[in-house]
Amino acid sequence: MLELERQLNIYLSNTLEVIPENELREKIANSIIKRKPLKIKLGLDPSAPDVHLGHTVVLNKLKQFQENGHIIQLIIGDFTGKIGDPTGKSSARNQLTDEEVKRNAQTYFEQFGKVLDMEKVELHYNSKWLSKLDFEDIIHLSSKITVARLMERNDFTNRMAKGIPIHLHEFFYPLMQGYDSVVLESDIELGGTDQHFNLLMGRHLQEHFGKEKQVVLMLPLLEGLDGVEKMSKSKKNYIGIDEDPNQMFGKIMSIPDELIIKYFELLTNLSLEEKEKIRNGILNGSLHPRDAKAYLSKCIVSTYHGDEAARKAEKNFNTVFQKGQLPEDIPVVKWSGNREVSIVNLLVDLGMQKSKSDARRMIKNGGIRINTKKVTDINLIVTIDDEMVLQVGKRKFIKLKL
């Protein structure tokens, strides 16, 4: 069973935990023998469709399964999305209309298409089965789980301990996610370590409904640009997969060195051998972190925007940030004011600074350049020339046209 070991090796790479590994082995072996693809489930929150690199950790794992002929089941959790938060207290649970759900699902679909072959992916809306359950069905569903077990979920335990109310309907969110696995007869469910409890619920309910239990693959969470917190939109430490190539390249170049290896492992499609080579190079010092990051940035930009865009983004980055040269595409502003003007007034008139005091502060901090030359005098009177370039900080440029 060379094929079994080959697949297992791929799926286990970068996977933090498999529950349980022997069942994963059995499922893969069975699928090879019976030539029957496995069903690999991923649940999606219909309210937050902006996909960033943090999400691609799991997408890359799905891609590995897809490349080996297995079926990807994407579940849009539209049922809860349409209900929202009945208490009205959670801002995270806004009520979504049918139209919003469809639009958000479409956004997922387009963005996931950059990693997965979407023609082979199954897309499911869980309202299809959940909205049909009646009270009797729900009594039966609820009878499969104890209150004590539900209270074990970290956030419930913590809230109970702190006396923060848990409303009864909140117990149903993990149950719904688990019930989706019952209906879809999923073989494997993927998720981040923060989904530990919810992923196991699928196993639990499948067993109680007489189905084969799914295997759970727990993947690492990706730290964001700050190198500390989990990458997320609300933390503003994220890199969206739809961001333009220059921005994406620049953001990746800004990550702390400690994250380089992890980003290579989780975010690129390099082979296991290539990844090992890079890891060794960084650890033994033969590969400079700056070069490693440049290669990382190129790999990732290339995945989402193509090789040509990646090449250009690298060139742009080098021009602006390294050689101190000007970038290629600077916005041009037609200047029709006095040719002689104070630097402070000029910055405010062009909208490059909000106020004169802001402008003065920026000059004092060395953040203002004219034709790449740093301005030091806050009282400087500038004589405007055609094609004169003003620069604020590292990324804001304006070229004046007379």
Next chain:
Amino acid sequence: MLELERQLNIYLSNTLEVIPENELREKIANSIIKRKPLKIKLGLDPSAPDVHLGHTVVLNKLKQFQENGHIIQLIIGDFTGKIGDPTGKSSARNQLTDEEVKRNAQTYFEQFGKVLDMEKVELHYNSKWLSKLDFEDIIHLSSKITVARLMERNDFTNRMAKGIPIHLHEFFYPLMQGYDSVVLESDIELGGTDQHFNLLMGRHLQEHFGKEKQVVLMLPLLEGLDGVEKMSKSKKNYIGIDEDPNQMFGKIMSIPDELIIKYFELLTNLSLEEKEKIRNGILNGSLHPRDAKAYLSKCIVSTYHGDEAARKAEKNFNTVFQKGQLPEDIPVVKWSGNREVSIVNLLVDLGMQKSKSDARRMIKNGGIRINTKKVTDINLIVTIDDEMVLQVGKRKFIKLKL
């Protein structure tokens, strides 16, 4: 508002707790002013239709409301009855068929007719509305209550403390009972003190669904024949309201003296003045407990079987248990065996004892009489006479006919 005080006085008699009393006062006042009857709710378990005197405590209270023109809402909890216990662990929650539910409801109806005017009673089956709730409705219903609040219910608290599993669906039973009050817009709900939590749930949910809150009247639980435990079928300490007059009379005569006053208060329809007179008589010793019990028995038997039957039952009781005489209607058996027969064989042949050893034991215990004379010799040879009466224990008689 003399009428208000008059009604209030009646409803408060024997009522342990009103939650809250000022709202009860308001509701009655409103109903008098607007000439609009109040809706008085009582929930019934469809699985145990045998009505005993313990149930009549609440029935007598309902009767008082009915006599003052209010509407009685009887709710058959058939929804849960039809589901049963999905875990299969609770023997108390057998799954009932539609037919069984209807038959049990019919039994209630017939038996309650001995106390209430059933033509004026509203009968509801809660499956009518509960079976129509879908998952979204249930999410909304569940969002009205916190887990902490549900855990406050005594049995949940105790089980959690002892580590006995509580399955999630169990949380729904109190919610359903409360939701019935929302749908039926009940003004007042009655129940025993053991229903404290469930009755308050109705108030809680009505408020969260924007309805006027029901008032809760908590009535005392009735101790059974043992004088200790709550009267219940499973404890075998009950007096069914369908039991025959002699049996009912005898059972009431057997209650401990300490219960006489409580039984008078809760189980008879005597006026408040008459009840007070009896109470005083017992407390100051002018009324002998035996006479009080005989009067109590007569009152109760009369309620369920009529005055004539009560009179006969009293006479029968006095004949058999007090004067040691024979009762009036003894079953007659034609004897065609030997005229000379051992007492042990005779008892077994007549089916009055299961075995010879049982018969011998009963003789030794002094439980066998021939023509009211105690048999002491286990080897006695009896000579059968026409009209000879054999007696086993206090209540089993056979008259032989040659």
